[in-house]
Amino acid sequence: MLTTIIAALVKFGPWLVGVAGVVFAAFRHQQASTATAKAAQREAEADAKVAQLERSEAEANAAAARAGSDAAKERANVENEIAAGAAGDSADRLRNDWSRD
Numbered sequence: 001m002l003t004t005i006i007a008a009l010v011k012f013g014p015w016l017v018g019v020a021g022v023v024f025a026a027f028r029h030q031q032a033s034t035a036t037a038k039a040a041q042r043e044a045e046a047d048a049k050v051a052q053l054e055r056s057e058a059e060a061n062a063a064a065a066r067a068g069s070d071a072a073k074e075r076a077n078v079e080n081e082i083a084a085g086a087a088g089d090s091a092d093r094l095r096n097d098w099s100r101d
Contacts, residue, residue, distance in 0.1 A: 082090050
């Protein structure tokens with residue numbers, strides 16, 4: 001009886017080990033696929049956050065450039081207005097604006 005069991009194990013043992021190896025490999029492959037998918041999802045989320053930050057930074061830079069341009073225009077307008085006025089006109093304006101009436 002024992003010899004029959006040993007003979008059966010010798011005959012079918014390598015096949016059983018082979019099948020167990022294939023099942024184990026399939027299980028590990030599925031785990032690796034899941035881990036890879038999760039990593040890809042995290043990478044995509046990080047890329048989306050970076051793109052959003054870059055977009056908001058670009059919008060802030062554009063707003064700052066517009067504000068700088070507007071300030072330069074206003075300064076040029078004031079300088080042109082002062083230059084176009086009569087001599088001493090700006091001093092009179094300052095005195096009028098800052099006097100205590």
